[in-house]
Amino acid sequence: MPDLPKRKVGLIACSGEELPEGTVTRRAVRKVLETLRPEDTVTLCLPLFLAGGEGERAFAKHYPTIAVDGCDKRCAARATEEYSAKPVASIVVTDIAKECGCGEIGTARRLNDGGLKLADKVAGKIAEETDRQLKKPGRAGKAPGGKR
């Protein structure tokens, strides 16, 4: 039996530098990668799709990806679809912000407590979606929490 690579989910954050929601995408994705689902996820760099990152493009063609966007322009979702394959899920921070009532979230450079709380919420959604893709529903309830 060949040693097949472990199935992982690729996370693509828009990282939008002009909006605090872009910073939320980075923090949420890093939290999933470092704390919530380190064994099950990798991050992909969005601008590398354009710059010719063959590794990023190939991964997104063959593995499930979750796009995490700060606003409804959905750059991460559209770039992934354009250069590789449609993401299995698309999460938009502004949608989650409406649900969570976090209020002001700070600036793109420095999130405030509301922004950190929102990032935790988004990280929880990403972890839930990761579990769904990897068919590990039992862990979905453990998503939020852990260190910031």
Place this chain on the structure above:
Amino acid sequence: MNAARRKIPVAACSGIGKSLGAAAREAAYILTEDLLPEKTKVVALSLLVMGDEAARREVEGGEAVAIDGCKLECAAKGLTCSGASNVHKVAIFDVVRRHRGLKPEGVCDLNEDGLKLARAAAEEAAKIVDDLGEEGGHA
């Protein structure tokens, strides 16, 4: 013609996997918010990559500054593809060589050395922008 001077667009690496990418992002904020807020402004690399018209208008035909975290130079490529006439590059991986004692760590929260590296890169970028002003370049 005395057109209003537009701010020089600054694009930073969106790298999310390494500290040098995070330092590039922080450097862009130091440059545009602390050092030269009247002359520079951040543009989102993801918008440029996706061809957003408003973002492209900020960049087309003018000088621009790219602050990149790795040799793939995504920010510089994004600016070039968006029509910048002249892209001035600041490479964090070169800046760190000039400041050998620094050991940047962290992505969302850079450590003290990461913040020092970001400031050093921002100061190099500010020098470039100031020199452009002396040449009467960006208008």
